[in-house]
Amino acid sequence: MILPIDLTIMKTQHLRIELRHGILENDLTAIQEVDSTVSWVRPTFMMFGRQVQRRCETATFGQYRYRGGPSPADKWPAIITEIGAAVAERIGKPCPPDIGVANRYLSGQDALGWHTDAEASMGPNPTVATLSLGAERNIDLRVDGHGIRVPLASNSLLIFEGDLARVPHRIPPTNDAGKRISLSFRWKGESK
């Protein structure tokens, strides 16, 4: 069962999850610029021996390659650098972030299936901060076996810190939603 909650901070033994609002001064301008600047692709990947198309468009920046995703851009577009710096400052992290991942959902039918952000190359206890721009969508999380549904308003920032393998999540499809872009900035972590 998925329980809708108004999340602010949640801590478990291995994880910290936080939702903040009002991150950028002008999220409306930011979404337009990111939308038109990023080279979006809709990758395909193999699942159970079949070629499947990803249900949203994506782009990656930094030393990272999504499973079946596009090669990361060598150069971060200026607007992504700028937003990454604003996010880093808001949460007290070094600038620039190690990695940026952008996702574009053109409508409510675009979605992202269950996955975790755990990557061996990110070391133990990495931080992932995801900025939402545009249409509000829900994110479903599984935390310690509990299903949680969190609405992600435009200009909100969802932060995961710790053992990311313990927080599977997805963006489920919905009937009517306009365009949404998420920008996920990631920092390598260290043992505590």
Ligand SMILES: O=C(O)CCC(=O)C(=O)O
């Ligand atoms: O679009 C979102 O908010 C989720 C992004 C995400 O889970 C990812 O990039 O791995």
